[in-house]
């Protein structure tokens with residue numbers, strides 16, 4: 001266990017690292033992050049004894065660092081410094097074997113079977129086995145970094161101190177290195193302290209993170225607490241965006257360019273153009289909208305500038321509708337990556353639009369409805385799950401404004417509630433249960449925001465934006481239902 005108590009110090013009279021305290025438990029990965037020159041490497045040097053602090057103390061396993069002999073310390077701590085001079089005439093295997101010296105009795109003793117095994121393991125885990133026989137100067141920067149890491153691993157120390165270990169590594173080796181470290185901390189109770197520049201890697205792999213600025217502690221906690229947008233923006237003086245990782249419980253930090261070349265002005269909705277033909281209605285925009293949708297193409301969150309409501313026959317069937325739809329888009333010379341696409345068997349000429357605009361906001365809604373397959377959600381459990389044809393209510397909502405993710409989620413509810421009320425008022429029934437329908441089983445909704453202009457934190461039914469959206473959805477769905485009913 002590492003225990004750092006009120007460490008201050010640096011290279012001259014002025015301390016670089018100021019009054020830092022923390023402990024790292026066995027089996028923990030502890031990361032140090034912070035801007036260039038914030039003192040990360042300096043702090044690491046105090047832990048492996050390359051620098052003497054002015055004040056404060058470093059304890060390793062309840063013993064002061066200064067009480068360890070050099071060889072004792074080398075068996076306890078392995079270090080991967082930021083810049084390492086290697087003897088370039090050495091082969092890869094020879095460099096990795098150097099890691100075994102702390103375990104040998106004298107400089108001229110030969111490697112034991114255990115030494116050989118550890119060297120082999122370390123080379124395998126870092127993927128350098130294939131060039132074991134090559135001299136170091138024949139390797140690329142990333143390959144050299146992996147050899148030096150293998151040397152640190154071969155040292156079989158309880159504590160690994162790593163200064164930017166993923167430097168020079170391509171993404172697959174970054175992941176495999178950090179996966180290996182994670183595994184080793186769990187299996188062998190290895191303690192890892194790593195200086196990392198990549199905040200996302202630090203967030204994904206660390207148990208705790210220390211955030212440094214000008215040698216002082218800004219935060220020290222679990223990544224979810226340290227990686228707060230405002231905190232990081234203040235430390236790094238740059239605009240960031242934080243969201244949650246899509247598949248692991250970890251924050252994800254994205255950079256935001258300082259020059260945003262979005263072309264939208266207050267007339268974002270006026271810039272939309274609508275083209276109809278017998279197969280589809282296409283709403284296109286010169287710029288990208290941030291979307292949240294249940295569309296066939298572009299579901300979830302995305303950025304799109306082409307919005308297509310495609311008419312298909314009632315008997316439409318495709319084993320892989322997304323693939324088939326993508327192919328359709330290609331035949332129409334539409335870029336799949338730019339497109340959010342829904343399908344419907346409803347008649348496009350029944351489609352209706354509504355727009356509500358004033359000083360408080362600008363919302364445009366377009367909807368189509370076919371309700372032959374209408375469903376009462378409260379009774380749906382009684383129905384068979386056999387696939388139904390694509391009679392559907394599709395709702396496209398465009399909002400000029402900057403929405404939070406919470407607002408997107410709330411607007412989904414608001415839009416759904418408005419749709420349900422339209423079905424109620426138009427007396428649309430579930431044909432099986434003969435009770436009021438709440439939708440069809442294949443309805444889709446898309447919310448597109450320009451992410452420019454006024455900021456909307458909320459989208460609930462009585463929020464500024466929710467009121468407009470609810471009314472526009474209600475009006476457009478009522479109108480398209482009227483068109484559908486009149487034609488029948």
Ligand SMILES: Nc1ncnc2c1ncn2[C@@H]1O[C@H](COP(=O)(O)OP(=O)(O)OP(=O)(O)O)[C@@H](O)[C@H]1O
Nearest residue numbers: 010011016034035036037038039040041042043082
């Ligand atoms: N050997 C040295 N002698 C004098 N000053 C030094 C020395 N090494 C580093 N410094 C200074 O100490 C400060 C902190 O450096 P350190 O290397 O600890 O920062 P860091 O956070 O690791 O930065 P980076 O992200 O750029 O690697 C810097 O201002 C640097 O110029």
